[in-house]
Amino acid sequence: MKEIILKNFLKNNGIKIPNNFEVKVVELPSKLDFSQKIKTAIADNLHAGMKFTFRDPNFSGLTNKFEWANSALIITFNYKDKNEISLTPKTGYGKVAKFAEEDFYKPLFEFSKTIEKALLKDQVKFQTFIDNPNHYDRMFFESAGLGWQGKSTMMLSPGVGPWLLIATIYVSNKFKPNQRRKFSCGSCNLCQISCPTGALNNEYKLDAKKCISYWLQSPNTIPYNMRIAIGNRFYGCDDCLTSCPPGQEVSKINIKASKANVDLIKILDMNDNELLEKFYWFYIPKRDPDFLRRNAIIAAANNINNELEDKLFEKFSHFSSFLKLYIIWAFWRIGRLHRIEELIFSSNDEIFLNEIQKLKMMKEEVL
Template sequence: MNVVELQQEVRAYALSIGIDKIGFTTSAPFRELKNRLKRQQDLGYQSGFEEKDLNKRTEPVLLLDQAESIISIAIAYPSRMKDSPKGKRGERRGIFCRASWGMDYHTVLREKLGILEEFIQELVPNAKMKSMVDTGELSDRAVAERAGIGWSAKNCSIITPEFGSYVYLGEMITNIPFAPDEPMEDECGECTLCLDACPTGALIVGGQLDAQRCIAFLTQTKTAIPEEFRTKIGNRVYGCDTCQTVCPKNKGIQNLHQNVFHPEPELAKPLLQPILSLSNRQFKEKFGHISGSWRGKNPIQRNAIIALAHFKEESAVPELIEMLKLDPRPVMRGTIAWALGEIGLDIGIEAIKEALLTELDPEVRKELEKVVEFKIEII
């Protein structure tokens, strides 16, 4: 079997196992990407989750000896939820972003790439392959753009004509010299809806994101969220979809064909107050199979507190006061202090004054003092 026939076989097989799009590109260095990443580093716009070695991020040959090609794959995920539960006073709900609905996509795409590797290995016994999804060294979006999966949009997503930007991406480096596909032309045009709608102004210009301001990043951090962003987060407990939902290219896109990513409504839009009392084990049992659980329960609980403040949910105040007294985590106590101030009930303010009598953590004290606007000496 020659390489042309092999490439046709690989395309067909990929689609048969539930991969929605597949593209091929060379293993040549991503030189322009390297320049962009260097600028991001210099400006302090990176999230910190990325591979720090820019050479590894942009030179596939460093990741696989004798690399010749990269296979890029895309699998669509839903943009609509059937039977979406509604929150109400006393039963407020948060929301996980669409990319965290259903089964963890890392697991699903790695499985698909593994099956594809086995298929190729049977046809080409001496083939070398290295696959990655999201947490690998390469930029999934840069590979997908060059392999013709879609174009790199102003909202920093890959937009496909068929599935919009609601696609998960993965890739496989190989020593097989596949013919490269043609990249797509950018179809964003003059549209700036995503830049205009970004709640925190994280999209600096088209294609440039300050991750430190991005709600999707902020909801995954483990430290206190800067005060300027708290009111922007709303009821998001993980991730943010604003720059996707406003995009005209996503209008009418639903992507309901991948059953494994259909959301469980009670998990995708969970009740907020029960989250506050979950143990680590309970959190893993409830949320452990979705991608939004990867940072553990602490960020989700912190975000739930912020969401309750967003709703000014008075029924949560007694539990928040109890947590302020007993929770050993300074980030949580500080966030609760702010939340009680936002909700504004007298019993919450009195609890803050009482907490100031014993609180030793300087950052938590700052949060407490901001609410009551005066200092109380520690007894």
């Protein structure tokens, strides 16, 4: 089969690689297989019971997914404006990690679609994966010469660091492959010492049970210590990315009111449709907006002001039992449990009574 130069293919189809994008080629079949590594993460219980790629590692971690595929195109999108830094939000606000400030997967989908159209025109077989449970997106990054896997487990490119989203297109065409290049974190361990919860204590391995980013998208009850560690975050966590030196070449710092900050009172006042529409690109378990409200209550308790305290009080009677338990914790956290005690006792619901009893027992034991 004739080897095609990717640059020529793109040029002949009038495709320009947009700013902040890279496209590289990996030859298939590949000698690599990631299934075992994903299975090991499961066996070591690092995946916190998540489904995604962990549901079927034999397929998600398999590099040679399609007999017809002769190459894989690896596309990266650098979503971060290098001249911008994130601000800590003021009280009453919650923080959204950079990757979720807007639908940054959209440009990646759109550019992949442009390439797909050209492949269709040439009657080339293809299959695209972007943040899809059937494919481990990081698998070809190093072989494509795009960079390396850091101790944070993030894929890093020189000069860009970890601020990248990744797409893969399997194609039947034989494109000229790029060469793997040698990079390394060296003695750096800034991500490990910056992680607030110790989720990266074992280098190159992430313990999702300790990862804030995991908990903010988990349907499970968030442990008390993790609620504190979440701080003012509403969705995602960037601490292991922000601390990573290759992503820090800031030429001119532009401190602007960041889209990353969400007004928690507004969030608590939104109805289900409004919440799901506003954050349509977030991963929300079962598309249940109560998980966003839960995150807002936790961020509120860790970044409270008077208006927000009144709002939590107002919402207590209207919210679901699931959220009421988080509000009880929030009032306990800010030392104002007495404000809602009457509401709890008048509801006569055993779940709340047990929760408050648990908290009160601790208090009494101290006194």
